[in-house]
Amino acid sequence: MAFISSGYDPKDPMKNRITDIGPRKFDEFYPEIVKKNKGKWLYHEILEPGVLVHVAESGDELYTVRCGGARLMSISLIREICDIADKYCDGHLRFTTRNNIEFLVDSKEKAAALKKDLEGRKFAAGSHKFPVGGTGAGITNIVHTQGWMHCHTPATDASGPVKATMDVLFEDFKSMRLPAHLRVSLACCLNMCGAVHCSDIAILGIHRKPPMLDHEYLDKMCEIPLAIAACPTAAIKPSKVEVGGAKLNTVAVNNERCMFCGNCYTMCPAMPLADKEGDGIVIMAGGKVSNRISAPKFSKVVVAFLPNNAPRWPETTSVIKRMVEAYAKGAKKYERLGEWAERIGWERFFEVCELPFTHHLIDDFRDPAYYTWRQTTQFKF
């Protein structure tokens, strides 16, 4: 391969360099109908799962066909998306905040044809390329993170568990039978990139073994003071080791105090935590973001650990399926999963979801833990 220069000159990086220009301006990308009716939308309707119409004061109707997809996307697929947009939407499209693709057209007919087209497209091995759905009181796309595809601190994969879970929840992506939105999110470590800390159901990767110490290299690979400072529980102390006669500076970890957050590893690669048995998944539930009816809520830990059973994570998907079905059965119309759990009481939640309650689920992290214990005689047997 021959190196192709962009015109960048390493010897003079500033030579006609362009910086600080920011993103392209949104209105360059608006379809005509949006330009015309922006801020003048009157109402909308979800005609069927994945198909919305928004009606403007002008009387214009904007039809949206939403389809799911893996946000981990090849340029080949993006080009295919472009072909579709060129064919139906004069070259316009958008992505949603949950990684779905939205094609916008100006008539019911186009929407129908487009939907048909999208549903028809499949990968060689048979999975859908553009399943239409993800609207209303159903389950939309899972927002997730990198996992084993790109990050250095994950305790589980992202794309794999997401694929496995969406296969199990597929019917609810394509229908609107639930009491309200049900948002599923995944983050592959405690950094929780994304909004797993306030999702109806969250899949979260956790480590359970304290860092290994690569004594021989630690001082070379890391700023020891930074590693020490990184630890939220002050479990790391400076220390020394003998390696082949040489006295080396390193650190010692008080394993009892470790909460497996991985901060030390982020600061110091000589302190890896990852482990096949140690790593796995925590299931959280009951969070929400919207301010509708009740204030936003944090997700709660409802299963302390499930193994990384690749490639399908069956323990994880079955717990999630159980929760979804129990919620569908028990919740009232408009009631989010967390609102439902609070109404029936968490003691009932564990019962109807057939989840064991273990000591891990009782908060013991810092002062606010107290507020999660039960300070009333009110409870259900």
Place this chain on the structure above:
Amino acid sequence: MAFISSGYDPKDPMKNRITDIGPRKFDEFYPEIVKKNKGKWLYHEILEPGVLVHVAESGDELYTVRCGGARLMSISLIREICDIADKYCDGHLRFTTRNNIEFLVDSKEKAAALKKDLEGRKFAAGSHKFPVGGTGAGITNIVHTQGWMHCHTPATDASGPVKATMDVLFEDFKSMRLPAHLRVSLACCLNMCGAVHCSDIAILGIHRKPPMLDHEYLDKMCEIPLAIAACPTAAIKPSKVEVGGAKLNTVAVNNERCMFCGNCYTMCPAMPLADKEGDGIVIMAGGKVSNRISAPKFSKVVVAFLPNNAPRWPETTSVIKRMVEAYAKGAKKYERLGEWAERIGWERFFEVCELPFTHHLIDDFRDPAYYTWRQTTQFKF
């Protein structure tokens, strides 16, 4: 006066000493009707303010006449109470958990005569001795503490503000017009002896000036390490002073970190906080203890400071009166003050009670403070 010996022999304290015998057994003191029907009560009714009847399975009716009083009580008054109990209740009576006196009789007639008698009794200067009331959806006796009558750490008096407040609330002691119980409590310092931390309305004494340091005597009067250890904010450090040539051990206080709790003074009398302008009253509201409908609640600080304006504490009593009237006007039947404030929103509470909102009312004490801020877009203008 001649010393009268009880028989106690200082030289031989153990000589026929009796210890660990505990209190007298409750049933020695039960009226007959209680002995007979204990555990077999069917129901009760409040016939009029201060008069209750309890009906037993046996058909027996137990009439209770409840009257208020200052719990700070002389033996002359106790003897008068005994005279009444001998006359109407064959020598039985009880006190309530809120320092009211209850006379128990077995017929409506006796109850009526008793009530008439009680209402008739007044002190020379004209105040009631035994006002009948304190039942149901009204305001009962104020539970309180020692104040300037006996304690060493108070920031206000107890009996005085209580008398002043009950004079203002007297009508509500004798009636049942409120939406629910309204409990008023007083504690004279942050130790909060009693249940002011969960009362509908609480009067609380606070200091606002850091301790004075009696350097010259501090080391003699105190265990310096204990004083230092007593400070919750670590505001106290060991230090030295020159007094008349002599170098003395003492302490230094970082005033900025002082939260005026008085713990140091409890440990070390050479660190007094009390001050005429500095000390005064905090008003708290919205607490409850019962598990009825909602879980128990802590009282919230609604007025950060009111002066110790003896003998009548007019600023304090007028704020309380305003809150009671606003509550009586705005709350729904069965709704406790705190439940009402939460329903209408605290922003409305301050408005309808005509109380200014100051920065002091925003929690900034440790981690849990965060949970009292507003994490939603929901609020009222």
Place this chain on the structure above:
Amino acid sequence: MAKHETPMLDQLESGPWPSFVSDIKQEAASRKAKVGKVDFQVPVDCPDDILGVLELSYKHGRTHWKHGGIVGVFGYGGGVIGRYCDQPEKFPGVAHFHTIRVNQPGGKFYTTEYLRALCDLWELRGSGITNMHGSTGDIVLLGTHTPQLEEFFFDLTHKMNQDLGGSGSNLRTPSDCIGQARCEYACYDTQALCYALTMEYQDELHRPAFPYKFKFKFDGCPNCCVASIARSDMSFIGTWKDDIKINQEAVAAYIGGELKPNAGAHAGRNWGKFDIAKEVIDLCPSGCMKMDGNKLAINNRECTRCMHCINVMPRALRIGDDRGLSILVGAKAPILDGAQMGSLLVPFIKVEEPYDEIKEVIEKVWDWWMEEGKNRERLGELIKRAGFQKLLEATEIAPMPQHVKEPRSNPYIFWKEEEVEGGWNRDVNEFRKHHQR
């Protein structure tokens, strides 16, 4: 001809509410009148001096009492709170002003005979001023001089067969609601249990062996008339397991207006006709009630026993028959770490003499607290510091969702090595075979 001018206090003699000033004045007069008849062991004019000191405090806006140091009776670590006046020359009658805490009887029931005897004793050996009662529940005898402490105690035990209450770092005087003695809501005999435990733990009550104070309170039901859930390190609150008993005729009578809602507690205002839907069913926190035609139906399995419906319709609804109590732990006032309400430890336990099951829980809690608690650390503070799990381990109680209002929202679980497959010991070089540096 009062001993001290008390213009500010005199002001407090006006107004309808009983005036403690008038009362102290009457005591002062009574003592003067009895000179010669009673051989007062503390100065006759002690009540005058009380008024004098208090007036001075009203003037200065500051207390005039100082630390008591360690005064008490031989062999006991509590029961007496020492106090001295910081102006003894001006007020010799109260130069010493120690309070004595007398352990009140259950339910605060008294005979006049007992009270009169106590009054005589306190007239002879004390100020003649009391608190009926202190916040913890004791009879508080307000003010005597040091030499009288042993004398008073000797008389109290010998003549009245009565002991002191608690203070200091020990078990404080337990107290209870009136319960079964007069209340149809009582789920157990609060007085019996309170008395039994008070007697069982006399040693803990009188001799400080704890890190700090420890309080028991006994409420017969979740209405919490002795405020146990807010004020005791260990609260014993009555509850039941089976169904609320319904008398449908009485329900109809409430609906029809023949019976007064809430036993007449709201009679002071016209709240309009009783509306069972608005006043009961809609307010039920667990939403487990409904009308089946004209019959009231309760889904008892979902009931959280908040007492509301029973409070509103006491003649129609009664507590269940399978009764016991819940134990909550850690309640305390805010100092230092913020106030705590009791946290549920034991959802349900039977109340049967000799209460061994209950004592077992108490003693496990104490053992743990005495082992782990720092000086002046309340149980609630220890639970916060060590974590609720540790308390469960110490008491050998299995974790259950009833222990929490909600599960943790942070995933920072402190795993134990034995819970993790393969343990924590790993060979970094093994790891490096698959993961280069």
Place this chain on the structure above:
Amino acid sequence: MAKHETPMLDQLESGPWPSFVSDIKQEAASRKAKVGKVDFQVPVDCPDDILGVLELSYKHGRTHWKHGGIVGVFGYGGGVIGRYCDQPEKFPGVAHFHTIRVNQPGGKFYTTEYLRALCDLWELRGSGITNMHGSTGDIVLLGTHTPQLEEFFFDLTHKMNQDLGGSGSNLRTPSDCIGQARCEYACYDTQALCYALTMEYQDELHRPAFPYKFKFKFDGCPNCCVASIARSDMSFIGTWKDDIKINQEAVAAYIGGELKPNAGAHAGRNWGKFDIAKEVIDLCPSGCMKMDGNKLAINNRECTRCMHCINVMPRALRIGDDRGLSILVGAKAPILDGAQMGSLLVPFIKVEEPYDEIKEVIEKVWDWWMEEGKNRERLGELIKRAGFQKLLEATEIAPMPQHVKEPRSNPYIFWKEEEVEGGWNRDVNEFRKHHQR
């Protein structure tokens, strides 16, 4: 004839949901097919190696990526996340695997022309694999080698007039909900404000000068479709001050069943006839709605603008006309001190170009945070540590009850000396004149 055996990943090609494995395989094939046509600047078989590494991680249950160290483009402190494979010999195609964050356009609207150009560029200079989009909102281009970073950036800016997004301790790529572009609930133009602030703060976005990362998100209304309240140090959420507009005919139509509740969002199940009392009025959190005969009445003064009624009856109810936004601050993920939702700082502010009022708040917040914040301390953590009052002082915003859910329940107020009559300096000897030791 795949480069690596990937039995476990192959399994993930089955099932209905789009398979990222199939997609990567198709990219691998496409690249092979284009050899000769495209002069790939990173190894052709990069996608194969991605699958190879991932398969190995599935086998080992551990990631095979390591720290990237500091890679990036000249003069920028963010926009690139460095990554290296810990098995470079096995997988040379991904030996380097740095991601590039490209600042997405507002509302994530695109033209195919733009996307195609980006694809061409990424085919030439990268792996051909992307994330559409990353959690913060960027276009994430997944994996290229170090030498390509400057080349890519040069092309991106020159050919596409497009800049990078943020990473590191700087302003992160702001993002917004679709808002007025397609949504009738939008209370302000999220895209316009997001764009204006992104441009205004390019320097903060590209050059780390903050203690830690800082995020802006823009939601047009309290439904929070970009989850700003949970994920941004500063959330800008649309709201209004005046009355909800009611179309009574449409209300009647909903009641009559001609209009589908919640715009048909619940059409997948038969929930029975629409019941405005049960479905709207009773669920209103502020209880401020009622039916006046057959007219719907809203007591707007008590409305907390939760959106529920509007969501259920979009054709009958519309947001008010006096529109603006609320600013909430401090939201973040749990690391380290526990998660935070945004806390309300500015209840209402108008949204008018050039947005000076809003910028003033932002800059006051930044000045305070840069002054007081520790290294790696998020704004929310600083607010917790310093106290909300300090933030109010720094932003010169008057405290108001809207700032709190409830007032403090502890009385531990830190009084300032100037607030206390007579100040703090006192003469202990003066005191001792009235209070002996």
